[in-house]
Amino acid sequence: MSEESFEELIPRMAAYMDERFGDHDEALQRALSDSREAGLSEIQVSPSEGRLLRLLADTTGAERILEIGTLGGYSTIHLARALPADGYLLTLEVDDNAAEVARKNLQRAGLSDRVEVRLGDATGLLEEMDDDPPFDFTFIDADKQGYPDYLRHALRLSRPGSLILADNTLRSGRVIEPQNEMAEAISRFNDLVSADDRLSTALIPTLREGIDGLTVSRVR
Ligand code: SAH
Ligand code: DHB
Numbered sequence: 001m002s003e004e005s006f007e008e009l010i011p012r013m014a015a016y017m018d019e020r021f022g023d024h025d026e027a028l029q030r031a032l033s034d035s036r037e038a039g040l041s042e043i044q045v046s047p048s049e050g051r052l053l054r055l056l057a058d059t060t061g062a063e064r065i066l067e068i069g070t071l072g073g074y075s076t077i078h079l080a081r082a083l084p085a086d087g088y089l090l091t092l093e094v095d096d097n098a099a100e101v102a103r104k105n106l107q108r109a110g111l112s113d114r115v116e117v118r119l120g121d122a123t124g125l126l127e128e129m130d131d132d133p134p135f136d137f138t139f140i141d142a143d144k145q146g147y148p149d150y151l152r153h154a155l156r157l158s159r160p161g162s163l164i165l166a167d168n169t170l171r172s173g174r175v176i177e178p179q180n181e182m183a184e185a186i187s188r189f190n191d192l193v194s195a196d197d198r199l200s201t202a203l204i205p206t207l208r209e210g211i212d213g214l215t216v217s218r219v220r
């Protein structure tokens with residue numbers, strides 16, 4: 001163990017956490033394998049991150065959840081499992097292939113009755129939303145360049161006490177001195193949430209192939 005480099009340890013620690021603190025039932029496994037078969041990129045949350053999302057949504061008693069970036073619906077399944085039977089989750093996805101895979105995965109998981117997969121560019125779809133009741137919980141996980149804009153909409157669509165989460169907010173440290181547009185936008189997002197008096201925010205480091213992070217903001 002002491003011979004091992006930190007780089008080698010990260011995926012082993014991730015596997016350790018995911019085995020013990022992640023869900024691996026049939027619906028989630030099939031969601032992953034069907035997403036892979038359909039050619040979707042394998043950038044979904046980890047099993048332990050999925051557990052954390054569900055736990056936080058559960059703890060806050062979320063009845064209305066907004067997700068920005070669906071992919072094959074893997075994180076959507078975790079989140080929707082926190083909902084009561086009459087709860088509602090709206091997830092936004094620009095890729096029609098991904099949206100179709102997600103709808104099938106949600107159907108198989110028995111969650112279609114409470115989840116709407118809405119196809120389109122998230123910015124456009126969010127701009128159209130103005131008389132919806134507030135969301136209790138928002139998960140931002142689409143294109144990273146959009147994060148600052150998604151935050152603005154998430155705040156607009158929240159109420160005091162709502163949670164706003166964002167995935168990929170540490171990027172193995174690339175947010176510290178950003179060298180590309182993606183890292184630059186996330187770095188700006190982190191600056192925005194940390195400086196915003198309307199929010200109380202923590203950044204939770206997460207493990208996948210490398211170290212990443214999840215910001216959790218509570219609307220005051
Ligand atoms: N939340 C998913 C992973 C999402 S990956 C999970 O953890 O299981 C990011 C997704 O955002 C991709 O499916 C991508 O097609 C979608 N996306 C990228 N840009 C978008 C945009 N402008 N509007 C809506 N969705 C977008
Ligand atoms: C990427 C996007 C994600 O949402 C993620 O969780 C990991 C990687 C990416 O675009 O590289």
Ligand code: MG
Pocket residue numbers: 043044045141167168
């Ligand atoms: Mg992500």
